[in-house]
Amino acid sequence: xxxxxxxxxxxxxxxxxxxxxxxxxxxxxxxxxxxxxxxxxxxxxxxxxxxxxxxxxxxxxxxxxxxxxxxxxxxxxxxxxxxxxxxxxxxxxxxxxxxxxxxxxxxxxxxxxxxxxxxxxxxxxxxxxxxxxxxxxxxxxxxxxxxxxxxxxxxxxxxxxxxxxxxxxxxxxxxxxxxxxxxxxxxxxxxxxxxxxxxxxxxxxxxxxxxxxxxxxxxxxxxxxxxxxxxxxxxxxxxxxxxxxxxxxxxxxxxxxxxxxxxxxxxxxxxxxxxxxxxxxxxxxxxxxxxxxxxxxxxxxxxxxxxxxxxxxxxxxxxxxxxxxxxxxxxxxxxxxxxxxxxxxxxxxxxxxxxxxxxxxxxxxxxxxxxxxxxxxxxxxxxxxxxxxxxxxxxxxxxxxxxxxxxxxxxxxxxxxxxxxxxxxxxxxxxxxxxxxxxxxxxxxxxxxxxxxxxxxxxxxxx
Amino acid sequence: xxxxxxxxxxxxxxxxxxxxxxxxxxxxxxxxxxxxxxxxxxxxxxxxxxxxxxxxxxxxxxxxxxxxxxxxxxxxxxxxxxxxxxxxxxxxxxxxxxxxxxxxxxxxxxxxxxxxxxxxxxxxxxxxxxxxxxxxxxxxxxxxxxxxxxxxxxxxxxxxxxxxxxxxxxxx
Numbered sequence: 180x181x182x183x184x185x186x187x188x189x190x191x192x193x194x195x196x197x198x199x200x201x202x203x204x205x206x207x208x209x210x211x212x213x214x215x216x217x218x219x220x221x222x223x224x225x226x227x228x229x230x231x232x233x234x235x236x237x238x239x240x241x242x243x244x245x246x247x248x249x250x251x252x253x254x255x256x257x258x259x260x261x262x263x264x265x266x267x268x269x270x271x272x273x274x275x276x277x278x279x280x281x282x283x284x285x286x287x288x289x290x291x292x293x294x295x296x297x298x299x300x301x302x303x304x305x306x307x308x309x310x311x312x313x314x315x316x317x318x319x320x321x322x323x324x325x326x327x328x329x330x331x332x333x334x335x336x337x338x339x340x341x342x343x344x345x346x347x348x349x350x351x352x353x354x355x356x357x358x359x360x361x362x363x364x365x366x367x368x369x370x371x372x373x374x375x376x377x378x379x380x381x382x383x384x385x386x387x388x389x390x391x392x393x394x395x396x397x398x399x400x401x402x403x404x405x406x407x408x409x410x411x412x413x414x415x416x417x418x419x420x421x422x423x424x425x426x427x428x429x430x431x432x433x434x435x436x437x438x439x440x441x442x443x444x445x446x447x448x449x450x451x452x453x454x455x456x457x458x459x460x461x462x463x464x465x466x467x468x469x470x471x472x473x474x475x476x477x478x479x480x481x482x483x484x485x486x487x488x489x490x491x492x493x494x495x496x497x498x499x500x501x502x503x504x505x506x507x508x509x510x511x512x513x514x515x516x517x518x519x520x521x522x523x524x525x526x527x528x529x530x531x532x533x534x535x536x537x538x539x540x541x542x543x544x545x546x547x548x549x550x551x552x553x554x555x556x557x558x559x560x561x562x563x564x565x566x567x568x569x570x571x572x573x574x575x576x577x578x579x580x581x582x583x584x585x586x587x588x589x590x591x592x593x594x595x596x597x598x599x600x601x602x603x604x605x606x607x608x609x610x611x612x613x614x615x616x617x618x619x620x621x622x623x624x625x626x627x628x629x630x631x632x633x634x635x636x637x638x639x640x641x642x
Numbered sequence: 643x644x645x646x647x648x649x650x651x652x653x654x655x656x657x658x659x660x661x662x663x664x665x666x667x668x669x670x671x672x673x674x675x676x677x678x679x680x681x682x683x684x685x686x687x688x689x690x691x692x693x694x695x696x697x698x699x700x701x702x703x704x705x706x707x708x709x710x711x712x713x714x715x716x717x718x719x720x721x722x723x724x725x726x727x728x729x730x731x732x733x734x735x736x737x738x739x740x741x742x743x744x745x746x747x748x749x750x751x752x753x754x755x756x757x758x759x760x761x762x763x764x765x766x767x768x769x770x771x772x773x774x775x776x777x778x779x780x781x782x783x784x785x786x787x788x789x790x791x792x793x794x795x796x797x798x799x800x801x802x803x804x805x806x807x808x809x810x811x812x813x814x
Contacts, residue, residue, distance in 0.1 A: 293784040466758025484733040604693040
């Protein structure tokens with residue numbers, strides 16, 4: 180623009196120089212750091228081109244672009260790459276997506292993560308096993324109790340200890356309530372993403388019931404640090420049965436409201452049916468677990484396939500879908516709440532009396548009252564909270580079914596009181612890989628609904 | 643051990659094996675045959691790569707390994723999972739631990755067998771600096787692109803913000 184202004188003041192407009200650099204661009208072509216403009220497409224080497232168009236955006240080969248099909252001489256400029264996030268309200272945290280669009284159609288997608296990386300696996304090496312649960316509970320902040328559970332199970336496996344039955348059933352109770360609250364949260368955010376703010380309010384309202392119970396039991400609504408190696412931090416509060424019954428009755432009756440609001444509702448169905456499809460083979464190849472894998476028709480649930488805690492002793496169904504689309508993932512989650520409610524009624528019936536933790540004074544701190552009376556108790560208390568307990572050398576991998584899929588903990592001990600290595604196999608991290616496949620060929624308007632149906636929790640993705 | 647939970651017999655060279663304390667099969671292939679061992683397991687019905695991670699054993703060299711496996715600084719840990727199909731009739735896990743030397747930390751990528759290895763191998767590369775031959779896009783995944791070093795290595799400092807205690811104002 181500047182030279183046009185100059186030409187009107189300095190001389191006739193028709194007098195344009197035919198030599199010298201092209202000054203039509205207002206930007207400087209050469210800077211101290213080199214050229215600021217894109218090089219010609221034909222300067223791209225085939226290797227680079229493959230990185231650019233082929234596997235880099237992580238699609239299976241069937242979806243990939245054959246490099247020889249690309250016309251380098253006449254580049255196809257119809258696609259564009261747009262950036263979404265990391266600060267987009269519908270990306271569920273700080274997820275950033277690079278999407279290649281052909282008009283309204285999504286071709287390739289590249290999730291870019293790491294914005295929330297805080298080095299929790301490194302931190303875990305600095306914390307004792309006693310403190311470790313406070314760290315892992317902050318990873319998947321929508322189901323913190325499951326993270327504590329998998330860490331505690333791994334530690335207990337290394338220690339080789341058996342828990343009292345009540346501790347196991349308390350863990351089941353909390354784990355299933357957590358699944359209910361996590362899925363309710365998902366229904367809420369998914370409702371928001373597809374435009375149903377009513378569902379958002381409903382989901383948060385019912386989740387609050389569960390969180391209220393957690394607050395009463397553990398002292399906190401989230402990040403409880405309640406399930407610890409050796410059992411739980413405390414027993415259930417008096418009258419917990421009544422509270423849980425209220426929650427179950429409420430959730431059951433309101434699930435019918437959700438069905439009336441969403442399931443079968445034409446607008447909702449248009450948004451989700453057939454959107455973001457995934458086949459079983461793709462899901463398995465991409466290591467997807469949880470509702471994503473089950474939506475493709477694979478009946479894989481670790482609670483059934485490799486039972487932990489006391490899932491052997493309760494009746495429940497593994498919900499599977501058929502088409503692997505967003506509707507199936509919705510239907511699976513809403514029905515898994517029903518199954519969790521079913522498990523919870525059985526837990527209410529079967530909750531055994533007894534101790535809520537291992538009474539091994541080397542592992543669990545003595546009751547507060549004992550510290551005033553017994554020197555022994557004081558010493559144990561001091562040792563546990565300063566040095567921590569020592570865990571025998573070894574390595575172990577434990578996996579549980581979190582609301583998002585297989586949540587695994589790989590723990591290596593060198594015999595000290597701190598883990599030598601703690602790795603969390605985060606289901607959201609792995610499931611995010613199937614997002615490009617789901618979104619391929621869909622509309623950009625459906626991208627938000629598809630991201631939501633993967634249910635990524637960025638705290639867990641980035642750790 | 644009942645017959646239907648017996649380890650799968652694979653048509654691969656003998657690989658040192660044992661059983662872990664959590665009851666999973668443990669295999670310790672050399673990194674030259676590691677890809678073949680995983681491929682054979684995939685053929686045998688281990689359809690899913692459940693997890694892939696690494697451990698830096700710097701400062702803890704004396705871990706338990708079967709005879710014939712020389713400990714190295716890094717260990718690549720691969721968890722395979724059978725979804726009760728193929729030749730593995732029951733849900734079953736196998737854990738493959740590969741010794742990776744410090745001066746030549748490179749192994750073959752599993753990406754051609756399991757597409758799900760993509761992000762996991764990038765994480766192992768980002769955190770430990772183990773490179774994967776044949777990986778399509780071996781770049782940092784969690785750390786910033788211009789980050790120097792590999793944070794989960796044992797010789798990578800935790801990093802501290804120096805805390806200065808200023809004299810607190812007294813009560814008067």
